[in-house]
Amino acid sequence: MQPIGEVERVVEGVYQLKLPVPFPLKFIASYLVEGRDGWTVIDPGFDYPPAREAWESGAAKVGLDLDCGVERIVVTHLHPDHIGLARWLEERSGAPVWMLEGEIENARHVWDPARGTEGFVRFLIRNGMNAETAKSTAGTTRLGIRLPERLIPLRPGDTFELGDGEVRVVHTPGHSDFHFVLHDERRRFLFAGDHLLLKITPNIGRWTYTAPRPLERYLASLRELQGLGVDLVFPGHGPLFHDLDGRIDELVLHHEERLSVMHSAFDGKPATPFEIARRVFADDLTDHQLRFALAETLAHLEYLVGEDRAERLEGDVVGYRAV
Numbered sequence: 001m002q003p004i005g006e007v008e009r010v011v012e013g014v015y016q017l018k019l020p021v022p023f024p025l026k027f028i029a030s031y032l033v034e035g036r037d038g039w040t041v042i043d044p045g046f047d048y049p050p051a052r053e054a055w056e057s058g059a060a061k062v063g064l065d066l067d068c069g070v071e072r073i074v075v076t077h078l079h080p081d082h083i084g085l086a087r088w089l090e091e092r093s094g095a096p097v098w099m100l101e102g103e104i105e106n107a108r109h110v111w112d113p114a115r116g117t118e119g120f121v122r123f124l125i126r127n128g129m130n131a132e133t134a135k136s137t138a139g140t141t142r143l144g145i146r147l148p149e150r151l152i153p154l155r156p157g158d159t160f161e162l163g164d165g166e167v168r169v170v171h172t173p174g175h176s177d178f179h180f181v182l183h184d185e186r187r188r189f190l191f192a193g194d195h196l197l198l199k200i201t202p203n204i205g206r207w208t209y210t211a212p213r214p215l216e217r218y219l220a221s222l223r224e225l226q227g228l229g230v231d232l233v234f235p236g237h238g239p240l241f242h243d244l245d246g247r248i249d250e251l252v253l254h255h256e257e258r259l260s261v262m263h264s265a266f267d268g269k270p271a272t273p274f275e276i277a278r279r280v281f282a283d284d285l286t287d288h289q290l291r292f293a294l295a296e297t298l299a300h301l302e303y304l305v306g307e308d309r310a311e312r313l314e315g316d317v318v319g320y321r322a323v
């Protein structure tokens with residue numbers, strides 16, 4: 001496996017460029033697929049100078065001319081480590097950017113430069129965070145990513161030629177509402193974005209802009225991928241892997257365990273989502289990590305309510321009770 005910043009051929013016609021990111025995930029994997037009419041780039045990475053440098057040297061190494069060799073840029077979901085460099089690469093190459101239809105709308109909302117953090121602060125406080133922590137965690141929000149000018153909407157079930165194969169767009173909500181993966185049935189490949197990772201579990205959270213029940217939708221979309229006959233998974237972070245069905249089983253089990261941990265964390269009394277998050281996540285989380293812990297907790301509590309294992313108590317500050 002190549003070091004971060006380097007590119008390597010992973011199968012015939014598919015290269016993996018490991019782009020650095022300025023946070024603990026270490027790298028985002030961008031996939032470069034050579035086709036008859038140019039290259040397809042899947043997830044162009046996080047926008048900061050070290051990643052742009054890795055792009056320049058990586059592209060040169062595989063013989064991809066960034067000025068005229070890119071046919072299209074595909075973005076699996078709106079998170080900044082995936083969509084961040086899409087605008088830069090669009091400007092650099094002239095290639096259009098493809099995303100799932102609903103994700104384009106969400107990206108325009110989430111990355112709207114006029115959107116402040118007030119709504120997010122209210123959301124955090126309403127879920128039990130104290131005002132001071134809410135302000136400092138909201139203060140770590142990235143604002144106003146420059147979106148590409150040409151965003152071409154994809155729909156679930158669409159197919160297109162990718163390198164020597166053909167891929168089908170599969171909507172896989174959960175980590176993001178309109179996240180999608182690309183399935184190459186003949187070559188038995190799955191370009192998985194952040195839907196399935198091998199060493200870590202993707203964050204499934206309820207945010208101000210997420211549709212209800214992300215965990216339920218995530219687990220359903222995982223089960224839909226089971227039995228697809230995939231032999232090789234290309235994830236957005238961490239190593240490539242082979243056993244798709246086995247990893248799906250592990251991820252489902254992980255969330256079942258987290259659901260029972262949260263259910264027991266109530267200890268017979270009502271609690272706010274933030275109180276539950278503090279009980280079930282590590283003590284040493286940074287302000288930036290606290291928001292992910294809270295969003296993940298909310299997704300699980302909502303799921304417990306759907307299963308009649310918890311009850312939501314409305315108020316200025318929301319509470320939950322295990323039943």
Ligand SMILES: [Zn+2]
Nearest residue numbers: 077079175194
């Ligand atoms: Zn993501």
